[in-house]
Amino acid sequence: MSDPQFVLAARVQAALAAAFGPSYADSDPVIRPSQFADLQANVALPLAKKLQAERGEKQNPRAVAQEIVDHLEVSDLVANVEISGPGFINLTLSDAWIAGEAQGVLADARLGVPRSGAPQRVVVEYSSPNVAKEMHVGHLRTTIVGDSIARILDFLGHDVIRDNHVGDWGTPFGMLIEHLLDVGVDAAERDDSSVSDLTAFYQAARAKFDSEPAFAGRARRRVVALQAGDAETMRLWQILVDVSTRYFNTVYERLGVTLTDADIKGESFYNDALAPTVAELEAKGIAVVSEGALCAFPPGFTGREGEPLPVIIRKSDGGYNYSTTDLATIRYRVDTEDVQRMIYVVGAPQALHFQMVFAVSRMAGWLGDEVRAEHAQIGNVLGVDGKILRTRAGGTVKLAELLDEAVERAGRAYDEHARDDTIDGAERADIVEKVGIGAVKYADLSVSRDSEYIFDLDRMTSFKGNTGPYLQYATVRIRSIFRKGGVSPDDALGPILVAHEAERALALRLLTFGTVLEQAAETAEPHRLANYVFELAQDYTTFFENCPVLKAPDETTKQSRLALCAATLRTLSTGLDLLGVPTPERM
RNA sequence: GUCUCCGUAGCGCAGUGGACAGCGCGCCGGAUUACGAAUCCGGAGAUCGCAGGUUCGAAUCCUGCCGGAGACGCCA
Numbered sequence: 001m002s003d004p005q006f007v008l009a010a011r012v013q014a015a016l017a018a019a020f021g022p023s024y025a026d027s028d029p030v031i032r033p034s035q036f037a038d039l040q041a042n043v044a045l046p047l048a049k050k051l052q053a054e055r056g057e058k059q060n061p062r063a064v065a066q067e068i069v070d071h072l073e074v075s076d077l078v079a080n081v082e083i084s085g086p087g088f089i090n091l092t093l094s095d096a097w098i099a100g101e102a103q104g105v106l107a108d109a110r111l112g113v114p115r116s117g118a119p120q121r122v123v124v125e126y127s128s129p130n131v132a133k134e135m136h137v138g139h140l141r142t143t144i145v146g147d148s149i150a151r152i153l154d155f156l157g158h159d160v161i162r163d164n165h166v167g168d169w170g171t172p173f174g175m176l177i178e179h180l181l182d183v184g185v186d187a188a189e190r191d192d193s194s195v196s197d198l199t200a201f202y203q204a205a206r207a208k209f210d211s212e213p214a215f216a217g218r219a220r221r222r223v224v225a226l227q228a229g230d231a232e233t234m235r236l237w238q239i240l241v242d243v244s245t246r247y248f249n250t251v252y253e254r255l256g257v258t259l260t261d262a263d264i265k266g267e268s269f270y271n272d273a274l275a276p277t278v279a280e281l282e283a284k285g286i287a288v289v290s291e292g293a294l295c296a297f298p299p300g301f302t303g304r305e306g307e308p309l310p311v312i313i314r315k316s317d318g319g320y321n322y323s324t325t326d327l328a329t330i331r332y333r334v335d336t337e338d339v340q341r342m343i344y345v346v347g348a349p350q351a352l353h354f355q356m357v358f359a360v361s362r363m364a365g366w367l368g369d370e371v372r373a374e375h376a377q378i379g380n381v382l383g384v385d386g387k388i389l390r391t392r393a394g395g396t397v398k399l400a401e402l403l404d405e406a407v408e409r410a411g412r413a414y415d416e417h418a419r420d421d422t423i424d425g426a427e428r429a430d431i432v433e434k435v436g437i438g439a440v441k442y443a444d445l446s447v448s449r450d451s452e453y454i455f456d457l458d459r460m461t462s463f464k465g466n467t468g469p470y471l472q473y474a475t476v477r478i479r480s481i482f483r484k485g486g487v488s489p490d491d492a493l494g495p496i497l498v499a500h501e502a503e504r505a506l507a508l509r510l511l512t513f514g515t516v517l518e519q520a521a522e523t524a525e526p527h528r529l530a531n532y533v534f535e536l537a538q539d540y541t542t543f544f545e546n547c548p549v550l551k552a553p554d555e556t557t558k559q560s561r562l563a564l565c566a567a568t569l570r571t572l573s574t575g576l577d578l579l580g581v582p583t584p585e586r587m
Numbered sequence: 588g589u590c591u592c593c594g595u596a597g598c599g600c601a602g603u604g605g606a607c608a609g610c611g612c613g614c615c616g617g618a619u620u621a622c623g624a625a626u627c628c629g630g631a632g633a634u635c636g637c638a639g640g641u642u643c644g645a646a647u648c649c650u651g652c653c654g655g656a657g658a659c660g661c662c663a
Contacts, residue, residue: 042644088606319661352590451592459599465611466612467611477626545627
């Protein structure tokens with residue numbers, strides 16, 4: 001790890017041990033980025049307090065800082081150390097060290113990012129659309145954010161299990177199957193719009209269920225047959241699942257989401273595990289009957305009147321619900337998949353549900369210190385009225401329409417800005433698709449996942465400032481230099497030198513890529529990576545404006561700048577790839 | 588009533604307990620016959636919702652309030 005923050009942390013800790021004794025060796029040296037130097041070590045201020053108690057007399061933090069500096073051995077990487085303010089130790093890195101570490105990033109296939117020393121098996125549950133329902137903008141965030149989390153964990157060497165917990169089971173399937181019979185199974189097989197238009201199909205089934213008692217009766221009997229595993233019913237159910245899966249896959253393919261059919265473990269997958277799960281909870285004394293339903297009462301959860309709040313595990317009619325499925329899922333992941341971490345990339349409204357399910361799982365011994373489960377909350381997407389967008393509300397923006405609109409706007413922007421007249425129609429279409437999709441994806445990835453926002457097409461398809469296209473444009477400009485110079489990025493080997501302030505800032509930024517990825521993985525927050533990539537692109541454009549590459553004053557400088565371009569290009573491309581934002585070669 | 592998230596410049600958002608709170612959009616003023624201006628440089632713009640507390644130090648941690656969104660027994 002070449003991040004100077006970590007290199008210096010070890011050095012300062014060594015100085016603390018040398019100055020104050022071995023018991024100080026693992027103190028937090030409080031290294032932080034600084035506006036007065038590259039980094040500052042702030043450990044002297046809290047330490048003065050601690051030493052005061054130990055030495056029995058008042059300690060001046062500046063004097064403590066001086067003691068640390070006296071024992072600090074950093075001459076190989078730090079050019080200047082000075083104590084300022086109440087006791088800050090300002091550390092200015094040497095240009096040679098930065099250049100050398102940047103050279104190391106360039107030479108490393110993994111850009112200086114180590115694989116995790118403690119790899120985990122991690123389930124990332126995301127997307128999770130419902131069968132026979134069209135995906136809307138609300139699904140977009142969970143799908144995009146979850147996919148980026150999975151990509152980042154993958155890159156860091158974790159064993160990632162992508163899990164698409166599709167809603168493919170439950171009472172609605174009675175009416176859906178009966179409606180399928182009315183429309184005709186052959187309509188599904190030839191992908192007729194009466195079935196493939198999922199919204200219309202669902203609404204037609206719902207309308208009949210609500211208005212035709214005979215149909216509703218058939219639907220209810222069909223639910224029973226489905227849960228009993230009736231062969232003909234299962235066949236019809238499978239047809240519905242297949243139609244929807246085909247539709248999901250078209251969306252995933254267009255979005256560049258890495259989910260495949262093999263990642264689908266829908267609610268139906270756990271059907272046979274429900275009864276044994278419930279039996280185990282009963283055997284452990286966790287589940288008790290209350291008001292006719294089998295419930296668990298995890299401590300600390302209370303309802304409106306202060307009464308204990310239940311997790312309903314088996315309804316009074318004997319059926320199971322989604323809590324049961326989620327409990328069976330956790331049990332399966334622990335017993336069968338042997339995972340250490342579960343990340344639920346699911347909407348914020350389900351926070352209480354997951355808290356309670358996790359609490360019950362801890363009571364059952366499925367979750368604990370060795371196996372963690374966390375709800376990576378996705379903030380609500382709100383309509384212009386400030387209310388949460390819902391499928392049943394009608395009039396919500398469909399995903400496909402949003403993407404079409406984004407690509408159309410990208411086309412207009414392209415026609416306005418593009419200046420490469422060697423690009424033909426086919427490549428233009430490819431570029432415009434990547435810009436439009438990239439803009440939408442980056443818009444969702446660049447803000448904290450748990451904050452809600454009002455759905456705004458202009459926000460998602462903006463191509464100026466901190467946007468996907470800005471980042472794509474940065475990579476395109478780098479590639480353009482190599483194309484114009486007749487050099488391949490792979491052949492730009494340096495050595496990297498750091499002279500101009502913009503070169504220095506860019507090289508320094510390259511060194512912190514790995515730290516950012518680790519933080520993004522730890523917190524399951526891809527926006528940290530998005531922010532980094534944007535900062536890197538900004539550093540690059542500043543470099544680009546100030547430091548001519550092909551017209552560099554001398555050959556050594558040119559080779560160094562080409563190498564900086566190459567390292568930046570690969571870091572940007574890798575970062576964007578981990579976000580799932582596509583990068584065209586030209587635009 | 589319990590719980591979750593949010594409140595930072597006109598708007599949209601970042602911000603590891605560290606010095607003077609940043610970025611984007613918008614606004615004002617500059618830069619281009621190009622290593623690609625979907626860019627860059629400069630400027631104006633802030634009581635970090637309010638009040639306490641902890642701390643050498645708080646946008647950040649704790650408590651309470653105010654405001655917004657959401658969840659809360661047999662849908663998922």
